[in-house]
Amino acid sequence: MVVIGAVGDIHAPVNTREFISSLPYVNIDLFLFAGDSVEPGCTDAFEPVLKSVRERYGARVYACFGNNEYGGDRTLLRKKFPEVRWLDDESSVAEVDGRRVYIYGSQGVLHRPTGWQLRNLGNIESVYKARKKAICTYFEEVAQEPGLKLLLTHYATTRHTLYGEGESYMDQLGCDFFDLFSSGCVHLSLHGHAHLSKRTYASVGKANVYNVAFPATRKVTVIEL
Numbered sequence: 001m002v003v004i005g006a007v008g009d010i011h012a013p014v015n016t017r018e019f020i021s022s023l024p025y026v027n028i029d030l031f032l033f034a035g036d037s038v039e040p041g042c043t044d045a046f047e048p049v050l051k052s053v054r055e056r057y058g059a060r061v062y063a064c065f066g067n068n069e070y071g072g073d074r075t076l077l078r079k080k081f082p083e084v085r086w087l088d089d090e091s092s093v094a095e096v097d098g099r100r101v102y103i104y105g106s107q108g109v110l111h112r113p114t115g116w117q118l119r120n121l122g123n124i125e126s127v128y129k130a131r132k133k134a135i136c137t138y139f140e141e142v143a144q145e146p147g148l149k150l151l152l153t154h155y156a157t158t159r160h161t162l163y164g165e166g167e168s169y170m171d172q173l174g175c176d177f178f179d180l181f182s183s184g185c186v187h188l189s190l191h192g193h194a195h196l197s198k199r200t201y202a203s204v205g206k207a208n209v210y211n212v213a214f215p216a217t218r219k220v221t222v223i224e225l
Helices: 016-022 043-057 072-080 115-120 124-141 167-172 178-183
Strands: 003-007 030-034 060-064 090-096 099-106 148-153 188-191 201-204 207-211 221-224
Touching: 003 188, 016 043, 030 148, 030 188, 043 060, 043 072, 060 090, 060 099, 060 148, 099 124, 124 148, 124 178, 178 201, 178 207, 207 221
Parallel strands: 003 030, 030 060, 099 148, 148 188, 188 207
Antiparallel strands: 003 221, 090 099, 201 207
């Protein structure tokens, strides 16, 4: 059995104290951060967050970046916390008790870019198109490999875990990966970003999808597989 702990949107130092208090006393093999771990310019604030996880579990730690972690902050997080496997449109393979876990980490994709993104990131629609293709291609390539296939993103991967958010802006919270999930290439999808969600789990196709945003769950999401 593989036990995964996951959380997103700690926005340290904003939720640091409550996050640390919420850490469950269970065995966790892999701990994953689903982006927006820190506020912009606050990379040092990740230190007590990571320290608490390492001391409690001794687990291997993986993380993707969120939309609040951009530019130099990503470089600094990699430099200051090299023990974390930071995945920025990248993959990694972990092994737990002889079982392989294929992890692909990405900020993710928006169905409709935000106004700020359209004004400031001129090619953002092309970036999202290429990013979605890269995600799908990776899981298609490893589909026949034995092991667990896990997609870690900041943005949501289905509308089913966005219930409670405003209908008018759901397209700016994520992008539907229904075709990929229906193919059976992905077993588990973990995302954050949706702070107001009232439905943090959904079965989509053959994948289990969890919104692990701390403002929505107020806890670490623990998944046994």
